[in-house]
Amino acid sequence: MGTKNTDNGHAGAAVAAPDPARIRNVALVGPSGAGKTTLCEALLTTAGVITRTGSVTEGTTVCDHDPAAVRQQRSVAVAVAPFTHEDVKVNLIDTPGYADFVGELRAGLRAADAALFVVCAAEGIDAATVALWQECAAVGMPRAVVLARLDHPRAAVESGIAACRAAFGSGVLPLYLPVTGRDNAVTGLVGLVSGRLYDYSGARVPVADVPDSGDAERIEAARAELIEGIIAESEDESLMDRYLAGEEIDQATLVTDLERAVARGSFHPVLPVCSATGVGLTELVQVLTRGFPSPLEHRPPRVTRADGSPGPVLAVDPDGPLAAEVVRTAVDSYVGRVSLVRVFSGTLRPERPVHVSGHGLAERGHEDHDADERVAHVYSPLGSALREVPFCVAGDLCALTKLSSAETGDTVSDPAQPLLVTPWEMPEPLLPVAVVAHSRSDEDTLSRNLAKLAAGDPNLRLERNAETHQLVLWCMGEAHADVVLQRLRAGGAEIDTEEVRVPLRETFAAPATGHGRHVKQSGGHGQYAVCDLVVEPLPRGAGFEFVDRIVGGAIPHQFVPSVEKGVRAQLGKGLHSGYPMVDVRVSLVDGKAHSVDSSDAAFQTAGALAMKEAAAQGRITLLEPLDEVEVLAPDEHLGTVLGDLSARRGRVLGTEPGDEDHPGTTIVRAEVPATELLRYAIELRSLTSGTASFTRRFSHYDPVPEHRR
Numbered sequence: 001m002g003t004k005n006t007d008n009g010h011a012g013a014a015v016a017a018p019d020p021a022r023i024r025n026v027a028l029v030g031p032s033g034a035g036k037t038t039l040c041e042a043l044l045t046t047a048g049v050i051t052r053t054g055s056v057t058e059g060t061t062v063c064d065h066d067p068a069a070v071r072q073q074r075s076v077a078v079a080v081a082p083f084t085h086e087d088v089k090v091n092l093i094d095t096p097g098y099a100d101f102v103g104e105l106r107a108g109l110r111a112a113d114a115a116l117f118v119v120c121a122a123e124g125i126d127a128a129t130v131a132l133w134q135e136c137a138a139v140g141m142p143r144a145v146v147l148a149r150l151d152h153p154r155a156a157v158e159s160g161i162a163a164c165r166a167a168f169g170s171g172v173l174p175l176y177l178p179v180t181g182r183d184n185a186v187t188g189l190v191g192l193v194s195g196r197l198y199d200y201s202g203a204r205v206p207v208a209d210v211p212d213s214g215d216a217e218r219i220e221a222a223r224a225e226l227i228e229g230i231i232a233e234s235e236d237e238s239l240m241d242r243y244l245a246g247e248e249i250d251q252a253t254l255v256t257d258l259e260r261a262v263a264r265g266s267f268h269p270v271l272p273v274c275s276a277t278g279v280g281l282t283e284l285v286q287v288l289t290r291g292f293p294s295p296l297e298h299r300p301p302r303v304t305r306a307d308g309s310p311g312p313v314l315a316v317d318p319d320g321p322l323a324a325e326v327v328r329t330a331v332d333s334y335v336g337r338v339s340l341v342r343v344f345s346g347t348l349r350p351e352r353p354v355h356v357s358g359h360g361l362a363e364r365g366h367e368d369h370d371a372d373e374r375v376a377h378v379y380s381p382l383g384s385a386l387r388e389v390p391f392c393v394a395g396d397l398c399a400l401t402k403l404s405s406a407e408t409g410d411t412v413s414d415p416a417q418p419l420l421v422t423p424w425e426m427p428e429p430l431l432p433v434a435v436v437a438h439s440r441s442d443e444d445t446l447s448r449n450l451a452k453l454a455a456g457d458p459n460l461r462l463e464r465n466a467e468t469h470q471l472v473l474w475c476m477g478e479a480h481a482d483v484v485l486q487r488l489r490a491g492g493a494e495i496d497t498e499e500v501r502v503p504l505r506e507t508f509a510a511p512a513t514g515h516g517r518h519v520k521q522s523g524g525h526g527q528y529a530v531c532d533l534v535v536e537p538l539p540r541g542a543g544f545e546f547v548d549r550i551v552g553g554a555i556p557h558q559f560v561p562s563v564e565k566g567v568r569a570q571l572g573k574g575l576h577s578g579y580p581m582v583d584v585r586v587s588l589v590d591g592k593a594h595s596v597d598s599s600d601a602a603f604q605t606a607g608a609l610a611m612k613e614a615a616a617q618g619r620i621t622l623l624e625p626l627d628e629v630e631v632l633a634p635d636e637h638l639g640t641v642l643g644d645l646s647a648r649r650g651r652v653l654g655t656e657p658g659d660e661d662h663p664g665t666t667i668v669r670a671e672v673p674a675t676e677l678l679r680y681a682i683e684l685r686s687l688t689s690g691t692a693s694f695t696r697r698f699s700h701y702d703p704v705p706e707h708r709r
């Protein structure tokens with residue numbers, strides 16, 4: 001974001017929408033490569049916002065402005081690009097389709113009131129696409145389907161529509177049908193509501209009546225099905241009867257009912273659109289502005305007050321209490337922190353104080369925070385470019401700069417009435433990546449950059465492991481890790497990645513005894529301490545027990561705790577490979593003291609020496625952490641998942657069918673050594689074509705098998 005200009009020839013200044021009824025917030029959702037970013041570019045060109053259409057492959061689009069997006073040639077973050085048509089401001093919200101960035105998609109859906117679900121007309125509907133559709137369904141997002149890339153040699157609109165219906169249900173119905181010319185290229189569209197032909201074969205797009213042709217029957221059947229689909233959702237219950245009795249329903253009624261049907265979320269019109277040839281762009285703009293719900297039809301999220309008590313019930317009212325949410329945080333090298341904000345209630349204006357609060361993301365390294373700050377300027381973002389606007393009303397999106405405490409998921413409200421919006425559900429990052437500063441001088445820069453990075457990206461979790469002394473970045477997958485590392489490096493820190501270490505434990509495999517003698521009596525104040533210890537293994541998870549079995553005062557009682565302290569210190573450092581020792585009982589059975597030369601320090605040393613001797617004689621076993629893993633996989637991949645778990649030394653604890661939200665799936669619970677899970681996030685995805693998901697949590701320690709030590 002910020003002042004960087006993508007050089008697409010931005011035309012004109014931004015206009016602030018004065019009224020929520022004249023705003024449409026539309027997320028573009030769909031699988032990676034479907035053509036969402038390219039479609040944004042085409043729509044911005046059509047609307048006259050930009051004068052040069054950028055390209056994803058050349059890295060010149062408005063929405064893919066992040067350097068990582070340019071390098072990966074796909075979107076890596078949510079981006080906003082507005083255009084205005086017939087006095088309606090449409091905020092296009094481009095989201096990434098790649099699975100690593102599902103957190104960005106969820107943020108985009110939070111900012112949106114409806115979605116354009118973009119699929120490539122030449123591809124089928126795969127499991128990853130269905131998962132994205134379900135992301136929309138989970139938040140009740142109204143959506144239309146765009147069949148994109150019509151110029152693709154394998155593009156097939158009718159079978160594309162059939163595939164969408166099969167995957168997404170019978171609420172999916174075409175609004176336009178393609179007209180093909182020579183070589184099967186799509187040259188125009190027939191509007192099933194208007195009954196008109198839009199001919200794109202020339203320089204201008206004349207609109208004509210549909211000529212009589214062999215297609216008339218097919219078009220009429222599709223039109224009848226569409227109209228029935230639309231009026232089934234109408235509030236006017238007599239409409240269906242009238243239609244079935246042969247009455248011609250006027251277009252205005254159909255358009256109103258279409259909008260209502262889309263807004264309810266059960267009806268999904270399909271539009272064939274081609275960014276490359278321009279076919280369908282005008283029709284798409286009309287559907288967005290006339291057929292899509294405004295923010296007024298989307299109930300704002302519930303809010304609480306700072307003390308957790310319920311807040312006011314919000315309405316999408318520019319004069320209501322201010323409640324806005326940060327859906328993205330970017331750090332720009334020129335302007336600093338840029339917060340992309342969705343206003344739910346009230347109006348954001350320049351030169352006003354605001355309250356910024358973030359609660360509920362502490363386990364991701366976002367401590368709860370509250371601060372009064374000041375909005376200097378309000379901007380309308382166009383990709384990375386910021387254009388100043390005089391206000392941003394409820395229902396609109398804007399960018400704010402220099403809110404130093406604002407993090408993604410935070411609430412912006414009125415300092416006189418601080419409110420909190422509960423953030424959306426963020427995905428769990430499960431791919432650990434360990435990083436180190438390249439040199440001493442990079443360390444400070446790295447820690448500074450990390451804090452900024454974490455503030456912007458709640459899909460990243462930072463861990464400073466106290467045992468392995470590693471800095472671990474938990475990412476969503478390799479593509480997300482690439483973005484994270486790129487941002488860290490762009491902040492000026494030279495960093496290296498290293499293998500993630502898993503902290504092990506040591507224990508005694510069999511009882512042992514140890515004799516500790518620390519005697520130094522040559523001149524001055526001497527040191528004298530002797531102790532005898534018996535070490536016994538304890539069951540897993542028992543920890544450490546110390547037993548005093550001294551009889552007859554062989555060691556004065558004040559030195560018994562000293563021995564224990566020495567033993568504990570040595571256990572913490574480990575006795576074999578430097579890992580802490582656990583699950584042992586150490587009994588102090590005998591010893592000797594000197595009336596003058598014995599001391600606390602001497603007995604600590606003797607205790608440690610006795611442990612070392614016991615370890616030298618006894619058998620030490622290494623223990624590794626085992627995690628309890630829960631995998632949710634479609635039944636057809638179950639065999640693969642189970643086979644893979646066993647190859648990872650996993651022990652299956654049980655399987656059960658997935659719940660009703662996940663029909664045809666199985667949940668597998670297994671115990672798997674943590675060392676075998678370091679790349680599971682990537683490997684499970686590739687084994688199941690991205691259809692399975694998993695969670696993990698520490699369970700217990702178990703011995704490392706002999707052959708792997």
Ligand SMILES: Nc1nc2c(ncn2[C@@H]2O[C@H](COP(=O)(O)OP(=O)(O)OP(=O)(O)O)[C@@H](O)[C@H]2O)c(=O)[nH]1
Pocket residue numbers: 030031032033034035036037038039055056057073074075076095096097098148149150151152274275276277
């Ligand atoms: N020929 C042709 N190519 C297209 C069209 N739309 C997109 N492309 C190309 O398809 C590729 C993917 O397009 P994107 O717009 O990046 O796809 P996306 O849906 O944004 O993908 P993600 O950002 O990864 O989710 C790019 O190389 C585009 O140039 C189209 O209508 N015609």
Ligand SMILES: [Mg+2]
Pocket residue numbers: 036037038064074075094095096097
């Ligand atoms: Mg994209």
